[in-house]
Amino acid sequence: FSPDTRTFHRNPSVTRLSANTPLPYPVRIAVLGGGNFGLALASVCGRAGYSATLLVRDPDVAAYVNKENRHPRYMSDVRLGEKVRATADAKAALKDATYIIHAVPVQYSRSFLENVKEHIPIGTPVMSASKGIETTSLGFMADILEDCLGKDRSYAFLSGPSFAREIAEQRATAVVIASEDKQLADDLADIMSSPNFRVFTSSDVMGIEVGGSVKNVIAIAAGMCEGLGLGTNAMSGLVTRGCGEMRRLGLYLGAEPTTLAGLSGVGDTFGTCFGPLSRNRNFGIRLGKGETMEEILATTTEVAEGVDTAGALVDLIKSKSKGYRLDLKYPIIFGVRDILEGKLGAREGLEGLMEMPLRLESYEATH
Numbered sequence: 537f538s539p540d541t542r543t544f545h546r547n548p549s550v551t552r553l554s555a556n557t558p559l560p561y562p563v564r565i566a567v568l569g570g571g572n573f574g575l576a577l578a579s580v581c582g583r584a585g586y587s588a589t590l591l592v593r594d595p596d597v598a599a600y601v602n603k604e605n606r607h608p609r610y611m612s613d614v615r616l617g618e619k620v621r622a623t624a625d626a627k628a629a630l631k632d633a634t635y636i637i638h639a640v641p642v643q644y645s646r647s648f649l650e651n652v653k654e655h656i657p658i659g660t661p662v663m664s665a666s667k668g669i670e671t672t673s674l675g676f677m678a679d680i681l682e683d684c685l686g687k688d689r690s691y692a693f694l695s696g697p698s699f700a701r702e703i704a705e706q707r708a709t710a711v712v713i714a715s716e717d718k719q720l721a722d723d724l725a726d727i728m729s730s731p732n733f734r735v736f737t738s739s740d741v742m743g744i745e746v747g748g749s750v751k752n753v754i755a756i757a758a759g760m761c762e763g764l765g766l767g768t769n770a771m772s773g774l775v776t777r778g779c780g781e782m783r784r785l786g787l788y789l790g791a792e793p794t795t796l797a798g799l800s801g802v803g804d805t806f807g808t809c810f811g812p813l814s815r816n817r818n819f820g821i822r823l824g825k826g827e828t829m830e831e832i833l834a835t836t837t838e839v840a841e842g843v844d845t846a847g848a849l850v851d852l853i854k855s856k857s858k859g860y861r862l863d864l865k866y867p868i869i870f871g872v873r874d875i876l877e878g879k880l881g882a883r884e885g886l887e888g889l890m891e892m893p894l895r896l897e898s899y900e901a902t903h
């Protein structure tokens with residue numbers, strides 16, 4: 537960040553001379569969702585000196601966090617830091633919040649927000665860190681937030697290659713926060729940035745949301761490729777072509793090409809396709825090794841957002857276009873959906889990609 541003069545979201549009449557200096561008003565962060573990513577982001581805010589209150593569903597979990605300074609189940613070996621507290625009381629968590637971070641899995645977000653919205657102060661900005669598309673509405677997080685919390689507040693969206701455990705262990709991470717409200721993106725970046733957590737900013741909300749949704753589906757395909765032992769050539773081809781599908785959809789929906797090529801697009805795709813911590817990749821590995829969806833879901837409580845998002849993406853693509861043979865324009869997304877629905881085996885599905893019609897590599901036909 538270069539030194540500049542900034543005004544403030546909460547009080548635009550106040551200016552300060554440079555970024556990365558304390559905000560001139562009390563900052564209290566409420567974090568919705570006490571799973572892996574909520575914990576990681578709360579600890580980022582806490583380490584930056586801001587108090588962060590996790591809103592969890594179970595009062596016993598809240599009591600445990602406050603006594604032990606760690607979560608009993610998620611990353612239970614990681615201390616959260618003294619500034620992080622937890623409560624199961626939504627009113628207490630939200631009444632004084634200056635910023636709200638939402639880190640609840642996408643498919644549960646609407647019901648979660650409906651339950652707590654009466655306690656969310658008017659005008660308080662909300663930043664979502666969740667990645668995916670709701671299966672029922674085919675909306676991104678921006679749509680869900682606006683439906684539940686209205687248009688009269690600013691929203692921001694955090695994305696990029698950012699595994700919760702690595703953040704919690706203070707390992708170097710670079711993310712991007714997008715908002716149509718530039719001031720909000722700048723303020724959140726200032727609050728959260730540290731030498732180990734670099735926050736870039738953007739105004740391209742659609743680019744961020746498309747990247748975060750599509751990359752999880754590509755990571756399931758990459759995991760299957762790994763589980764089937766198809767090799768590095770196949771993996772590299774698959775991931776690159778997957779990024780092509782992300783770009784095609786993103787451009788069609790109005791995203792900026794630079795966002796799709798950046799941290800929240802190609803960057804997060806690399807992290808999730810190749811990173812051993814990825815739940816989406818690990819889900820795909822298990823499918824590739826021959827387990828069924830039912831077997832995997834019966835033995836994990838971990839959320840792999842790409843599983844629901846694959847179907848939602850296919851439905852979204854179809855709803856946006858009357859175009860011909862969309863399955864040929866999005867073979868990886870459609871193929872992953874078919875494998876997850878049991879219409880194709882993992883090997884059959886991935887090998888089917890090798891039989892796609894050949895054309896110019898940079899074929900960019902839109903819908």
Ligand SMILES: NC(=O)c1ccc[n+]([C@@H]2O[C@H](COP(=O)([O-])OP(=O)(O)OC[C@H]3O[C@@H](n4cnc5c(N)ncnc54)[C@H](O)[C@@H]3O)[C@@H](O)[C@H]2O)c1
Pocket residue numbers: 569570571572573574593610639640641642644648665666667668698699700701837838839841
């Ligand atoms: N974990 C990561 O490394 C990571 C990184 C970047 C983004 N994200 C995104 O953050 C979001 C949250 O992921 P996570 O890793 O924290 O999930 P998680 O699986 O670790 O935790 C799930 C959270 O959702 C809550 N939950 C479960 N069922 C619920 C329900 N029915 N209603 C309300 N809440 C429910 C759980 O109590 C828990 O707090 C996802 O969209 C994910 O893609 C995660």
Ligand SMILES: O=P(O)(O)OC[C@H](O)CO
Pocket residue numbers: 667696697698699700752755804807808813814815816817839840841
């Ligand atoms: O564990 P995953 O697959 O949900 O990926 C987590 C993050 O989105 C990586 O940036």
